[in-house]
Amino acid sequence: MKHDSNSLIDALVDELVPVRPLRRAEGGALVLAATVLTGLLVLAINGIAGNVLAGAVSPMFLLANGLLLLLGVAASASTIAMASPRVGNRHDGTGWALAMAAVFPAVTLALLAAHRADLPHLLDVAAGWHCLVEALLSSLVVAGALLLWLRRGAPVSPRTAGIHLGVAATALGTAVYGLSCPAETIYHLGIWHALPVLVGGLIGRIVVPQLLRW
Structure with missing residues (x-):
């Protein structure tokens, strides 16, 4: 019986090969490279905005894009960590960053509610939809990099990983497109x-788990 057990164990491990461990620093470098590549593509296709080129950006621009960058970095770190699950892993950083970033649209909605008569002018829907589409397109490279990283690992909660991936990619993509x-x-x-x-988080929750089946 002992001989049979040893044979069974030998058969189970016969085809196993060592796998290089995932290092979070490598994941961070991958996201950084993807973000830089996104910036180069965005600037090559759309150019740089005149106010940015002149260094005359408004405080609102700095605040909005700063919050998006902070959120993107936090969500990227969470996504990278989810590829290597371990006891004690926490992802509170993304929640706090999301809460801080949510203050900006919340204040905006309050101001819009106070100026309902001017909504068509204030929102500029045509320009807004253009920005939405461009921002989502600008998120694809980072999303692809994070998806590749997750597929190398073994995330135990694909839906949560998908949400974090979507938030990270769109936050960084939107900031770069800014x-x-x-x-x-x-x-x-x-x-x-x-x-x-918001759209990126929803797409990530729906699509990413289908691509992480293992």
């Missing part, structure tokens, strides 16, 4: 530069 967006009012930034993150 370099080409000439609009910098609180109404535009608070709605049309926040909406891609």
Whole structure:
């Protein structure tokens, strides 16, 4: 019986090969490279906005894009960590960053409610939809990099990983696309530069788990 057990164990491990462990620093470098590549593509296709080129951006521009960058970094770190599950892993950083970033669109919605008569002018729907589409497209490279990283690992909660991936990719993609967006009012930034993150999180929750089956 002992001989049979040893044979069974030998058969189970016969085809196993060592796998190089995932290092979070490598995941961070991958996301950084994807973000830089996204920036180069965005600037090559759309150019840089005049106010950014002149260094005359508004405080609203800095606040909105700073919050998006913070959220993108936090969500990327969470996504990278989820590829290597371990006891004690926490992802509170993304929640706090999301809460801080949500303040901006919340204030915007309050201002829009107070100026309902001017909604068509304040929202500029045509320009807004253009920004939404461009921001989502600008998120694809980072999303692909994070998906590749997750597929190398073994995330135990694909839906949660998908949400974090979607938020990370769209937050970074939108912040990078902001370099080409000439609009910098609180109404535009608070709605049309926040909406891609919501859409990205929903898409990530639905699509990513289908790509992580193992």
